[in-house]
Amino acid sequence: MSEMLYPEESLIDEKVLRKQKRRTTGLSLLCLFFIIVPNFNIIDFLPDFVSYLILAGIFGKYAEQVPYFAEARDAYRKLAIVTAVKIPAMLVMVANMASGRDIVALFSLVFVSVEILLLFGAVKSSFSALYYLGERGSSVATVAPFRTLGFEMRPETLETLTFVYLCIRGVLNVIPDFFLLTADITEVQYQLRMMFPIATLICMSLSFVLGLIWLCFTLSYARSIAGEGKVESSAREIAGEDRMLEIERGRSTRSVLLTLTFLFVSSLLCFDISIEDVNSGVSVLPAFIWAFAIILCALRLFDRERDRMLVLILGIVYSAISVWSDFVEVEWEAEFDHADLSFLTTAKDAYIQIEILSVFELLLTVAISVFLMRGLFRFIDSRVVKRLPDSELSKMQSKLSKSLRWQTIVFAFAPALLALLRCIGVFLKTQVVFIPVDSTAADVTTVATTPAPWLGTVVLALTVVYVFFSYFYIAEIKGEIKLKEE
DSSP states (O other): OHHHHOHHHHHHHHHHHHHHHHHHHHHHHHHHHHHHSOOBTTBOSSOHHHHHHHHHHHHHTTTTTSTTHHHHHHHHHHHHHHHHHHHHHHHHHHHTGGGOTHHHHHHHHHHHHHHHHHHHHHHHHHHHHHHHHHHHSSOGGGTSOEEETTEEEOHHHHHHHHHHHHHHHHHHHHGGGGGGSOOSSHHHHHHHHHHHHHHHHHHHHHHHHHHHHHHHHHHHHHHHHHHHTOHHHHHHHHHOHHHHHHHHHHHHHHHHHHHHHHHHHHHHTTOOOOOTTSGGGSOSSOHHHHHHHHHHHHHHHOOOHHHHHHHHHHHHHHHHHHHHHHHHHHHHHHHOOGGGGGTOHHHHHHHHHHHHHHHHHHHHHHHHHHHHHHHHHHHIIIIIIOOOOTTTOOHHHHHHHHHHHHHHHHHHHHHHHHHHHHHHHHHHTTSOEEEEOOOSSTTOOEEEEOSOTTHHHHHHHHHHHHHHHHHHHHHHHHHHHHHHHO
16 A cells, blocks of 8 residues: 555665665675685685675674674674784795795694684674574564575574584695695605695685585575665664664764874875985875875765865865876986086976976865865864854853864965975975085085075974874864763
8 A cells, every 4th residue: 555655665665675685795795705715825815804894894884783793893803804914924924935834834724723713703693693683673584594596594504504614614725735744754745745736726626616505505695684675674673763863973973083083194194205215205105195085084074065075176186286296206306316407408397397286286285275174164163163143152162163263274274384385395496506515425525405405394393293283183173072972
């Protein structure tokens, strides 16, 4: 009856359900495929930590609503760390292989053992979380039998098969490495080394085939849950409306606080770190990273779509020009020297492009600063100060609002000031000044510099001051938000 009265609403719900099913199926397939690809020694061709991070994100979504989800999330995070450590461990292993191949078996055995122990806890928590959704909520598919490969299977059976598969997978990943162990008898060691490629091929193939079978079972279970589409509603039902409001408010606050922390990090990205023998003396901290940080903060903090889009567009244009400017400067530094600007026409002509690009960078930085200031003004008024009508606005709120606005202006325009000083430095570089020096080298009697060689030190000092100012500014905003959210 409801479908006849509200066909559009029914159609929308069906579309949302299909979209959710495709997304869940896609993520599940990606995670599981990464997991079933066997390792060679400890080398993982498709890094497992990618799938563990995705799984941690999936289970973390309901960590505050349903029991066991937090335990599963934490277990997958630990697995991500362990599997990520394989990368530096592999470098250590390769560096020490000259002393013998025993280290390969040792590293493989250690990592497989730790991973299996953590996987057992993660799998147990994951299935317990899903069972809880079906037993205490409306997501029946999490506890009901599902069809796979033409027959029915219970989730408990899949859980047992998962434990078995993980053990077999771990053993098959380790077995080939034992053929590389040092033996007392040379002939035995030679025969074992000859069998290593065959053993590796057999074990990796068997592991992959068993993984594909397990993948079919697990994917069918995931599709059954996604097809029902009641995980979200079941989690909300278990948590209750009051708890959900509290959770969503807490998530929103944490998201804002995390973004503000990243906004402080953007001030650290204003440092112009240049090493003469690295990257032709061009900053090793590209300016476009600062623009990306500002874009991310604007997209997450600003309420008005116009403010977000303006910062996004300006940031992208700034990044493109910044990258091009660095490229041109590297090319110029590779062909010319600073002293060439005093007498070489080709060096001066080529340097004009660097000057033009520095002016564009300055103008774009000023524009970004303007819209960053506007967006932060609105954010402070809506989330930090929470203004009342003027007749009811307390003196303390008024004072706080004015203080934060002045601090916001300083915070937003400090990068523009630093960009201005750097732009001045670019133009001063063409005014070459030769300073006589005492040197043991007979051919070095002068050093080429600018009329203001101290300018770089001033920029560095102002950047340090800006970072400290940013820390206290962001800390004050975060403190006010925490106070008002309590």
